Amino acid sequence: MSTNSTHRDEDVAAVFGRARGAIRSTLEAQYFVPEEDAQEIELSLYEWFHRFSRRPGTSSPVATLRPTLFRMTCKAAQDYWLWKHHGGRITDDTIRFALNRDPEEIAIELELRVSRTDEEST
Amino acid sequence: MNGAIVPFPLRHTRVSREDGRRAAQRVFDTPITERAACAAELHLEDPETLLNLTESLLSRVESSPADARDEAEFLFGFLEKPNRPIGQFDEREYFLGELALIAGGACRFLFRREEARRWFVRAETYFVLTENASANIARLAYQKLALLTEERQFDEVLESAPLWAACFKKLGLTDMALKCLFLEGNVLRETGQLKAAIAVFERICEEAERINNIRLLGIGCGTLAHFHRFAGDLKAALACAQRALPLLQQTQNRVNLAKLRWCVGDIFREQGNKAEALDAYRSALREAEEIGIRGDVAAIHLVLADLLLDAGMDRQAEWEVRAALPIIDEEQMVPEGYAALGLLRESLRRRQIDRTALREVHGYFPAG
Numbered sequence: 001m002s003t004n005s006t007h008r009d010e011d012v013a014a015v016f017g018r019a020r021g022a023i024r025s026t027l028e029a030q031y032f033v034p035e036e037d038a039q040e041i042e043l044s045l046y047e048w049f050h051r052f053s054r055r056p057g058t059s060s061p062v063a064t065l066r067p068t069l070f071r072m073t074c075k076a077a078q079d080y081w082l083w084k085h086h087g088g089r090i091t092d093d094t095i096r097f098a099l100n101r102d103p104e105e106i107a108i109e110l111e112l113r114v115s116r117t118d119e120e121s122t
Numbered sequence: 123m124n125g126a127i128v129p130f131p132l133r134h135t136r137v138s139r140e141d142g143r144r145a146a147q148r149v150f151d152t153p154i155t156e157r158a159a160c161a162a163e164l165h166l167e168d169p170e171t172l173l174n175l176t177e178s179l180l181s182r183v184e185s186s187p188a189d190a191r192d193e194a195e196f197l198f199g200f201l202e203k204p205n206r207p208i209g210q211f212d213e214r215e216y217f218l219g220e221l222a223l224i225a226g227g228a229c230r231f232l233f234r235r236e237e238a239r240r241w242f243v244r245a246e247t248y249f250v251l252t253e254n255a256s257a258n259i260a261r262l263a264y265q266k267l268a269l270l271t272e273e274r275q276f277d278e279v280l281e282s283a284p285l286w287a288a289c290f291k292k293l294g295l296t297d298m299a300l301k302c303l304f305l306e307g308n309v310l311r312e313t314g315q316l317k318a319a320i321a322v323f324e325r326i327c328e329e330a331e332r333i334n335n336i337r338l339l340g341i342g343c344g345t346l347a348h349f350h351r352f353a354g355d356l357k358a359a360l361a362c363a364q365r366a367l368p369l370l371q372q373t374q375n376r377v378n379l380a381k382l383r384w385c386v387g388d389i390f391r392e393q394g395n396k397a398e399a400l401d402a403y404r405s406a407l408r409e410a411e412e413i414g415i416r417g418d419v420a421a422i423h424l425v426l427a428d429l430l431l432d433a434g435m436d437r438q439a440e441w442e443v444r445a446a447l448p449i450i451d452e453e454q455m456v457p458e459g460y461a462a463l464g465l466l467r468e469s470l471r472r473r474q475i476d477r478t479a480l481r482e483v484h485g486y487f488p489a490g
Contacts, residue, residue, distance in 0.1 A: 005139075009139075044210045044211075045210075047210060048209070048210040048211050048213065051169055051170065051173050051209070051213070052253065052254075054173060054177075055173075055216065055220075055254070056180060056220075056261065057254060057257035057258055057260075057261055057293075057295060058254055058257065059294065059295065059297075060293075060294035064294070065254075068253050068254060071253065072211055072212075072253060075211065076211060079211075
């Protein structure tokens with residue numbers, strides 16, 4: 001493996017590591033995904049993000065891809081509930097409220113929160 | 123909506139990055155006709171394998187476009203029907219979009235413009251469903267712009283290329299922004315603004331050197347060699363060609379290597395060195411034939427015919443024209459040069475090549 005791709009892998013791991021807390025709390029606290037399933041989704045998001053960062057057109061620093069990771073987190077949670085309910089109507093109001101929110105909007109909030117934490121820690 | 127089509131439970135990757143690279147090589151080593159039958163063994167549905175395959179195919183578009191098109195076409199067909207669940211989240215759409223983009227880009231090099239257009243439509247329908255869709259669609263827009271350049275829609279290219287370049291810069295895709303500048307430079311040369319075109323390509327070479335992009339530097343120097351030749355500065359042309367040659371070899375850019383050898387042939391010819399010119403044209407022809415760029419093959423045959431007529435080798439010239447004509451017919455090239463083509467064919471029948479018609483037909487091909 002080349003030095004460049006090793007560095008990129010390390011960056012991916014670091015960016016994901018810093019975003020992990022926000023991802024888990026979004027899945028569990030905002031979308032009410034059970035812990036075990038949230039863990040599975042988180043693992044999938046890591047694998048996906050790893051490959052996503054290697055696509056042509058994503059050559060920018062990995063940190064700039066974080067909003068996309070958050071957006072995908074929200075979409076994954078939405079897909080999860082659709083799957084859980086076999087695509088049918090979701091009756092739980094709290095879940096319905098979370099699913100009605102625009103993933104883009106939640107992703108922006110998450111990005112702001114994590115970048116603020118990053119700034120405070122430096 | 124039926125829950126069965128929602129991609130849960132999640133499919134975790136069984137293949138590591140290194141294994142993915144090896145798996146991709148095994149796929150390439152297996153004949154296309156045998157792949158579907160041993161898809162599981164080849165990890166053909168694994169996103170890591172597919173990512174390595176698309177990475178490798180992207181670099182093959184310019185080194186062997188015919189191969190790249192065949193491979194991308196097979197993989198696209200394999201992933202598209204039946205509707206296979208591939209990877210996670212948007213990965214199926216991404217791979218289908220990327221493979222269609224590769225196939226379309228390769229078709230463009232192969233002079234198959236209608237086919238290229240169809241692939242670009244497919245790419246767009248999948249790319250809109252991906253994350254980072256704006257960057258993917260911008261990459262697609264570049265290919266469409268390049269196709270417009272080849273179709274001589276110069277006004278449209280001159281208007282759109284700077285806009286896309288600015289867009290690529292905003293997206294952080296500096297090499298793509300530079301590629302838009304390539305199109306602008308090429309159009310300037312095609313519209314007779316050679317001095318401005320040379321200035322654009324000098325800027326491209328400086329920028330490519332600054333960002334250490336050997337691939338673009340090689341293409342930039344090769345193009346400058348052509349432009350200096352058109353401007354009559356054979357010394358500068360040869361110097362640029364000498365600079366471009368190792369860079370294009372290093373990056374295995376065989377499409378541009380064929381064009382560069384063709385250009386070197388032109389330089390020698392203009393210096394009055396017919397033997398060296400003949401050698402350079404023949405090696406350009408071999409390269410173009412090997413990688414299947416039939417438009418260039420036909421054009422080089424015609425150039426060779428012209429040179430052989432100069433050298434008084436009329437019968438050999440006749441063979442070169444005879445080799446070019448079926449390709450021109452099959453690929454439906456030079457529709458605008460129909461009359462000249464008719465005159466050339468008629469002169470061939472009389473076994474007395476019409477030099478004016480020959481040059482006119484050749485004039486309808488993009489310059490090497």
